[in-house]
Amino acid sequence: MEAPLLKTTNLEFEVDGKTILKGITLTIEKGDFLTITGPSGSGKSTLLKIIASMLSPTEGKLCYQNKPVEEYEPTDYRKEVSYCFQTATLFGETVKDNLTFPYDIRNQPFNEKKALSALKSVGLGKEYLTKSVHALSGGEKQRVALIRNILFMPKVLLLDEVTSALDEENQTIIRSLIRNLNQEQGITIVWVTHNTVEIQSSNRIVHLVNGEMEEPK
Amino acid sequence: MNLAINNASLLFATALVGIALIVVYKEKLGLGKDILIGVVRAVIQLVAVGFLLGYVFNLNNIIVTLALVLVIIFNASFNAGKKSNGISNAFKISFIAILTATSLTLVVLLLSGAVLFIPSQVIPISGMIASNSMIAIGICYRNLNAKFKDQRQQVLEKLALGANLKQASITIVRDSIRSGMLPTIESAKTIGIVSLPGMMSGLMFAGVDPTYAIKYQIMVTFMLLSTTSIASVMASYMAYKEFYTESKQLKN
């Protein structure tokens, strides 16, 4: 049998003597569509950040493709296991600054055509490319931020409540985009959400309560 | 030379301190003790330095001169390091930056013949270079701290997209270099109009022809531009890495 894509073993995360996550043992197979739910403050974002190597667990192990995460170069790993933050923050001055960044860090020329079609896929017209980041609504920022993560397709996409600032219509657009990534391109999705529609569309649900995991069988 | 100051005239100048003290007591500023400490320290430190410099100038020994330059650089680094507000290795970084800035600038000045390798020229010039580097580096540190705090989320986003430390920090680093260089550039713009800088004033005081004094001042201005740019670039490029952990995560 193939080794799981991602595996956490007894992950624990502690800050200032406060335990935020404990005993997280989770196996994520290639092509999984996993949702993580749980009350506010239960540690969902923290768990995603650990999986994204943005935080290091205090205890326990995280393996990617059968190798401890520490053995990967963080910059390479994060390009494959891509985290999209709960509160989208854009940098630079324009939307374009954000969309060129993934190309810049790979020393590749900006592919404007691809960026425009990505904007279109989340319901943003081409006039958005030159818009100032300060002129965008919360939901628009969220969608631009999401595009940054998928201009170069990662293997695993970690989504942290990425539809929370969107209206019903745009939520539907993003949901079908994500489902397509999963079904057509085989991207593994780990999605933190409170939304019942999103929870139902996944093939696995993990419930976090007080930093501990409850996975219904 | 018309340098007429003597101990008697200095004693009269003490009256000037008296004016400061009167203001302080009248306005109940509670600074009387600080003024007295400041005055006493200034006198003791300057007398000590005066004797030390007199001795070193007379000795005219390469090793002793260089040792004193090193002491100046060490002190400047120590003070710049204190301004870092917790950046790790700040002393080491400051020392490398100030040492490089001072040596490079000094070598150019010596090679060009603008400064002679005699203690009475090398030591004051090194002091000027080192103290300006120290101030520039202090500004860089302050800017780095402020920007890494303000733009923490942006930096995190860049890291999450797979940026390396330099790619995630470069806008902050450039901003910090700019901030370190800016005061020197600004003062170059107003020099002679607003301020008559110390070097030039000193030479004119000692009776040197102003047209000759300005040549030195022009040299000093150029020298400080070079110095603060070297120091700011080096300190900023070394210090930004200290904001990250080994696993390329942002600290705290």
Ligand SMILES: Nc1ncnc2c1ncn2[C@@H]1O[C@H](COP(=O)(O)OP(=O)(O)OP(=O)(O)O)[C@@H](O)[C@H]1O
């Ligand atoms: N750096 C930190 N320092 C101290 N406490 C933290 C830190 N990061 C997270 N926490 C705490 O850990 C707990 C879990 O936070 P986390 O952001 O993972 O929750 P969450 O499940 O994503 O919540 P929400 O649904 O509100 O986004 C919270 O109580 C939070 O206050």
Ligand SMILES: [Mg+2]
């Ligand atoms: Mg959260």
